[in-house]
Amino acid sequence: MKHLLSPMDLSVEEIDELLDLANHIENHKEQYAHICDGKKLATLFYEPSTRTRLSFETAMLSLGGNVVGFASADSSSAAKGESVSDTIRIISCYADICAMRHPKEGAPMVASTKSSIPVINAGDGGHQHPTQTLTDLLTIRTLKGRLGNMTVGLCGDLKFGRTVHSLIHALVRYTGVRFVLISPRELRVPDYIRIDVLEENHIPYEEVENLEDAMAKLDVLYMTRVQKERFFNEEEYIRMKDCYILDKAKMALAGPDMLVLHPLPRVNEISVEVDDDPRAAYFRQVQYGVYARMALILTLLGLDHIVPRE
Amino acid sequence: MKHLLSPMDLSVEEIDELLDLANHIENHKEQYAHICDGKKLATLFYEPSTRTRLSFETAMLSLGGNVVGFASADSSSAAKGESVSDTIRIISCYADICAMRHPKEGAPMVASTKSSIPVINAGDGGHQHPTQTLTDLLTIRTLKGRLGNMTVGLCGDLKFGRTVHSLIHALVRYTGVRFVLISPRELRVPDYIRIDVLEENHIPYEEVENLEDAMAKLDVLYMTRVQKERFFNEEEYIRMKDCYILDKAKMALAGPDMLVLHPLPRVNEISVEVDDDPRAAYFRQVQYGVYARMALILTLLGLDHIVPRE
Amino acid sequence: MKHLLSPMDLSVEEIDELLDLANHIENHKEQYAHICDGKKLATLFYEPSTRTRLSFETAMLSLGGNVVGFASADSSSAAKGESVSDTIRIISCYADICAMRHPKEGAPMVASTKSSIPVINAGDGGHQHPTQTLTDLLTIRTLKGRLGNMTVGLCGDLKFGRTVHSLIHALVRYTGVRFVLISPRELRVPDYIRIDVLEENHIPYEEVENLEDAMAKLDVLYMTRVQKERFFNEEEYIRMKDCYILDKAKMALAGPDMLVLHPLPRVNEISVEVDDDPRAAYFRQVQYGVYARMALILTLLGLDHIVPRE
Structure with a gap:
């Protein structure tokens, strides 16, 4: 290497x-x-x-x-x-x-x-952004004790978000990983990830539009920012950016051991009221x-x- | 702390x-x-x-x-x-x-x-800007041997200058401090300093417009810059900025132990001809x-x- | 010092x-x-x-x-x-x-x-830019074993290029140095170098417009960039900038021990195909x-x- x-x-x-x-x-x-x-x-x-x-x-x-x-x-x-x-x-x-x-x-x-x-x-x-992926893997493995046998929710901009794509690439190599892909239809994972990586490797996944419905199933929830600079259209950005905000109410639907990760910086996709929840791992992720x-x-x-x- | x-x-x-x-x-x-x-x-x-x-x-x-x-x-x-x-x-x-x-x-x-x-x-x-205040206090205490029992002249922009306000706040806690506030009328210390700090604490002070008249009384002269970025109006800035320039002639009116301080950067409010005067302490202040x-x-x-x- | x-x-x-x-x-x-x-x-x-x-x-x-x-x-x-x-x-x-x-x-x-x-x-x-000159001298002396008794070609913008002027100033103090000044007529070395330094010190030099003709004579070829920021006229810059490009074909005309130096950054005045030639010394020059x-x-x-x- x-x-x-x-x-x-x-x-x-x-x-x-x-x-x-x-x-x-x-x-x-x-x-x-x-x-x-x-x-x-x-x-x-x-x-x-x-x-x-x-x-x-x-x-x-x-x-x-x-x-x-x-x-x-x-x-x-x-x-x-x-x-x-x-x-x-x-x-x-x-x-x-x-x-x-x-x-x-x-x-x-x-x-x-x-x-x-x-x-x-x-x-x-x-x-x-490989060191972000290493960081994500280290955070999950250290805090969950394993990298396989878990359901990972990926939420937000799954079309342009490179950290999400890299994390999928990395996790499909472990056994027993399932994905819940949570995004607006316009920002779904592209086919070169969905077909070439997930389906090619026979990885179970579902695509949903509603973060609330997914919460209960997740071992890890990976939130991402709707990056303004990836949009060509200001209006589209404004319409979409607030769709998938994680707050206390949604956290109440999740299990007691679910981890919340985020590559940061966040804008408002995770409400600050979630920061003190012990399941919020995104600042520990920085240390990792x-x-x-x-x-x-x-x-x-x-x-x-x-x-x-x- | x-x-x-x-x-x-x-x-x-x-x-x-x-x-x-x-x-x-x-x-x-x-x-x-x-x-x-x-x-x-x-x-x-x-x-x-x-x-x-x-x-x-x-x-x-x-x-x-x-x-x-x-x-x-x-x-x-x-x-x-x-x-x-x-x-x-x-x-x-x-x-x-x-x-x-x-x-x-x-x-x-x-x-x-x-x-x-x-x-x-x-x-x-x-x-x-508390570390500027600590710097000012350290410079005065080290070079004068004390922080009380002295007359401190503050000259320049006393309205917007935060270093001046902080220094007043800090010095009123020592006994025997008197202030001479030297500024154009438009840039006098605001009431929340003059009334709430100076008068409230029964600190003797006078407000003057003329730097020359004040020189002889001072143990310390604290010069400040007329900061362009604090002004809304370019003309007003140009009219005021050169009013209070310290030069050799004014220094001749001061006592042999008066110290000149300045938070720096200076533009032209202290003439460079003053730099070699042993009473000029503003570069030693940087070291402090x-x-x-x-x-x-x-x-x-x-x-x-x-x-x-x- | x-x-x-x-x-x-x-x-x-x-x-x-x-x-x-x-x-x-x-x-x-x-x-x-x-x-x-x-x-x-x-x-x-x-x-x-x-x-x-x-x-x-x-x-x-x-x-x-x-x-x-x-x-x-x-x-x-x-x-x-x-x-x-x-x-x-x-x-x-x-x-x-x-x-x-x-x-x-x-x-x-x-x-x-x-x-x-x-x-x-x-x-x-x-x-x-005296540390560039020290660098140039160190590179030449270390790789050639001497600073005198050599023919040094200087190529490119000899009018505005300060590194070239400084190098001439430095090298004329060693015995047996000859210069070949290779540039477009518009970018020749100015008189305060040509007359006041070269002729004053009786240093042999020739001015040529063609890099190819000079190659065989040189112990050292010092290439320089045509710096866009030195031109007032965009058209003139575009017309001149590609005139003096060193490539493999020109390198074939040079002796086996000729060194190529360049103060860097280069744009395209040295073709990347020259980089692996053992005579190319410009990256070693960075280390020196x-x-x-x-x-x-x-x-x-x-x-x-x-x-x-x-």
Whole structure:
């Protein structure tokens, strides 16, 4: 494993190892505090994303490493016409590993072909966001104790939401996973997910329009934002965006162990009154995102077996 | 003490302790160089402020800690509609303490209610800027040897200038403080300061329009900038901004021990010819700002008694 | 040596010492990894330049130091009207050394007069960029084994390209250097270089318009970008920019030891098909840029003789 461009770059075994490492880090932070002394992470964010960027930076600093980089394309050489291929060859002289977010799909892949350091795709357009998927898997596995044998509800914008697509791709590899796809008709999962992934793998699923009806069946409810920037039409956005709001009343319909996840940022698709419900896991998910990225950085740098685990 | 939102959050005793710690840091820097090893400060600047942001970052780095954050709202999740409450819950997973500057008054207060880490208000609109006040108090106490029994001149924009209001609030708690309020009539201190703070506390003060006449009486002259962004009217700004310029001629009217302070940045309200006057303390004030923030970070993290003081 | 404002601030002997130190760092990185513990570099970039900024930051982090700063003028106090002189006096309270890029020629010079810390000019308008010159010299000396007795081709925009001017200034001080100046007539080197530097120093040179004809004579080919921002006229830019493109066919005309350098970023003046040619040195040049800046930081901080060299 040299780069992480897509969640599908990792086998189930490699994911298991990564999540084991992340849980070990969670419980033995001090043993990892200096492993990356003298190492540098480059954060190349051609598109701003505070949460993801800071999660990577926090992960590297928590390992004792340092960070260089940029937070938006304006302050990068991209404005002078430099290609991603040239940028990564330059960054390879500065850093030991890099995380790249880019508005164009495939940019991290292009970078990886010219890079002499590991490249982590930190989100490329509507395409992939593998560290979010690792975060989601780590959160579910840690809090539920398993990744198979559960009913997962996916709610919101299932058409454009890349985190949802990646999570489906990742979960269909575990046994006994069922999906409830909760969305307006206009924002249903596209056929290249529904037919090519779900039906191809004989995964049980149902498509519903009503979040309330689905609640009782779910072990995990994965909420997503209706992302304004994915819409071409302002009116359509306004009509749809408030359809699927999770509130206390809907939470009352769910089981006592159902987990609520959300990739964040949320706008209003989860009411703040849900935040204090013990089943709300979306802020703990942020913390797991740091551990997942710490585990990934160590693995890509070949430092994943430095700390002995009993 | 968990957060610092307003200078009035601190009792006179707590301020004394903070300033004592800051002076100890000033004189024993090397003893503090690793106290925050492994700790992270988040700098959440929704509004750019290089000087304040770099002062916080310098403070944390000088304690051995690290920094994550953003320098403007453009590169933050705020652009995607995330609330300050959500952002602080996310940042609580990344950092051990945070400094927030926000254009909206009350934003750091809102953040503090959801935060699991100490929140420092690094300026919220025209409202508060408590670390500037701590800086001002540290500068005066260190260079004058006391905080009471003195005549303090406040000059410039006394209507909108938040640093002036905070400094008045802080100084009225010491005995023997008198104010000379030097401003154009249009930019006098508002009644909620003049009546509710000065008169309520029986603090002697006078309001004058002429900086020259006041010079001889002052132990401290606190100059402020006429901030363009506080004005609605360009013409009014241009008419007023040059009224109260401190130059060598005016300095000649002052006593040999009078100190000149300024929160910076200055535009032209202090002539550069004053910079080399030994009474000009505004650049030393910047250095005291770092020590004040170091002391504050240590105190909020509960590390203020780690280094033994004789 | 207190500041580095122009490549000409350094004598040939001082440059030799810097390059010796840079080569020692290259070969003994671990011995330098903690020399700047507790030191801070301020990167004051009033004009974005990712490559140069990250090179400085990488250099300081690789020495064990830390970095504070800003990546563009928008997020700095400059927007509030603060002068460079005031900014540097403030930064002097935060950092131990600073690198400044500014769109106005002379800004780093002005800063140096008020600074109590070493100021490195990281590019001021079309004026100077001394660390690029050090990088170029280090690359040539390391890969060719010498700085004199060679024919150096300079190709592209020789009128506005500051790196070319600085390199000529630097190389004329070594014996046996000859130049081939390859450019369109409109972008020839200006007289203050051609007459005042080349002819004044009796340096052999020729001016040609055809890159192909020059190839066979060259020991070093220094390519430069036709910088769009230096043109007033879009049409002229479009007509000229593709004239001097280095490709495999032209490389076939050069000797087996000719080096290709480029200050980067490149747009299309060097075809990517040249990247894998062993004579292409422009990405190695980036790595030498880090070592050159490490050597410079150590020298300006007076730490250049801490690590014993046999």
